[in-house]
Amino acid sequence: MTAYLIRHYVFTLTVLKNPQKREKTVTLGNTTYQPTVSILIPARNEEKVIERILQRMTELTYPKDKLQIIVIDDASTDNTGKIAEQYSKTHSYIKVTHRSKKEGGLGKASALNAGFKQSNNEIIVCFDADYYPQRDILEKLTKEFVDPKAGIVQGRITVLNEPQNLVTRLVALERIGGYRIDQQARDNLGLITQFGGTVGGVRRSLLECLGGWDESTLAEDTDLTFRVYLAGYKVRYVNDAECYEEAVESWRAYWKQRYRWARGHMQCAFRHSLKVLKSNNLRLREKIDGILLLSVYFMPILVLFSWITGVPLFFLKSSQWFGMLWASVPISLYSFVGNFAPFFEVGVGAYLDGRTRAHWLIPLLIFTFLYNIPICTKALADLFMSKILRKNDNRWEKTTHSGNGNSYIVS
Numbered sequence: 001m002t003a004y005l006i007r008h009y010v011f012t013l014t015v016l017k018n019p020q021k022r023e024k025t026v027t028l029g030n031t032t033y034q035p036t037v038s039i040l041i042p043a044r045n046e047e048k049v050i051e052r053i054l055q056r057m058t059e060l061t062y063p064k065d066k067l068q069i070i071v072i073d074d075a076s077t078d079n080t081g082k083i084a085e086q087y088s089k090t091h092s093y094i095k096v097t098h099r100s101k102k103e104g105g106l107g108k109a110s111a112l113n114a115g116f117k118q119s120n121n122e123i124i125v126c127f128d129a130d131y132y133p134q135r136d137i138l139e140k141l142t143k144e145f146v147d148p149k150a151g152i153v154q155g156r157i158t159v160l161n162e163p164q165n166l167v168t169r170l171v172a173l174e175r176i177g178g179y180r181i182d183q184q185a186r187d188n189l190g191l192i193t194q195f196g197g198t199v200g201g202v203r204r205s206l207l208e209c210l211g212g213w214d215e216s217t218l219a220e221d222t223d224l225t226f227r228v229y230l231a232g233y234k235v236r237y238v239n240d241a242e243c244y245e246e247a248v249e250s251w252r253a254y255w256k257q258r259y260r261w262a263r264g265h266m267q268c269a270f271r272h273s274l275k276v277l278k279s280n281n282l283r284l285r286e287k288i289d290g291i292l293l294l295s296v297y298f299m300p301i302l303v304l305f306s307w308i309t310g311v312p313l314f315f316l317k318s319s320q321w322f323g324m325l326w327a328s329v330p331i332s333l334y335s336f337v338g339n340f341a342p343f344f345e346v347g348v349g350a351y352l353d354g355r356t357r358a359h360w361l362i363p364l365l366i367f368t369f370l371y372n373i374p375i376c377t378k379a380l381a382d383l384f385m386s387k388i389l390r391k392n393d394n395r396w397e398k399t400t401h402s403g404n405g406n407s408y409i410v411s
């Protein structure tokens with residue numbers, strides 16, 4: 001807990017000291033660097049949101065002769081494929097690939113690999129179907145690839161339907177802490193910046209060398225992050241490359257989404273932790289940050305374990321040490337609210353974004369933290385059971401999108 005507490009303080013102070021990453025003017029001679037780009041949009045039963053992102057794709061300011069958009073209709077049973085085909089007919093740079101029931105429904109990584117095979121450009125950019133990017137987001141992302149060590153460039157995710165209800169507002173706060181502070185600090189300090197699986201570009205040549213996305217994990221984004229670093233490349237973060245998402249709208253949907261994240265992240269922790277420690281391509285500070293990043297979903301379980309063991313010990317053997325430890329419990333709890341958005345990071349992130357009215361909700365993040373305790377505990381238990389039974393049950397629980405985010409778009 002102390003290690004994570006110090007880490008949150010360091011990240012927060014780092015961004016406070018340098019709130020904006022120094023902008024780079026990336027040019028090759030007198031020509032602005034503009035590589036060819038293929039955008040992959042995996043979509044399974046996304047008829048309520050697919051038109052929104054496709055319309056936005058037609059409004060991007062990136063040169064259309066350098067742009068390819070591939071919609072992966074992942075065995076949808078609604079009108080997702082039909083809507084995508086309508087855009088394909090009127091825009092030559094939009095292509096739709098349809099997957100059969102036998103091929104589709106196996107998860108995002110599987111869909112992305114199918115789209116990757118159809119692509120032919122230098123940079124592969126991913127957007128989830130419910131996203132709504134800035135018009136100039138590709139210019140902001142691709143300019144970082146002039147650095148040959150940049151394997152992935154990640155943009156910032158913000159919540160489109162934040163005003164909808166309490167759940168969406170709390171998710172928005174988590175995103176503020178996770179991206180405005182956490183990701184920015186990692187990039188500034190040269191640590192392990194995380195690829196979020198969307199709103200990011202990957203160097204094609206590197207993705208080919210790595211064999212594409214790993215379909216055996218539920219957190220293909222975290223897995224790709226560490227494979228990229230272990231291969232000697234970096235993930236860059238661009239804070240002003242914003243894209244808006246439709247956040248989950250209920251606690252049930254929150255559970256399903258975070259369970260998938262937690263279990264997938266734990267899979268990556270067991271798979272990559274030793275490799276990170278042994279890697280010759282990572283500096284000591286990257287190894288430390290990498291282990292902390294891989295272990296983040298174990299924190300709620302550690303807190304639960306400390307409660308289970310601490311209460312009996314307190315009554316069985318009282319001493320001055322136990323008194324001091326219990327006095328620190330409120331501080332520890334309030335320091336770890338949320339999963340990726342601890343109190344310090346959320347508060348400062350909201351301050352830097354000028355979100356003064358959002359501050360009053362920050363104490364309520366204690367409930368999302370407490371909610372994550374059973375989520376992460378079940379994820380770990382299920383992961384262990386699947387290993388013991390030697391059963392591959394990585395069933396992909398897709399997040400359902402209602403399309404309510406449309407009402408918050410300003411034309």
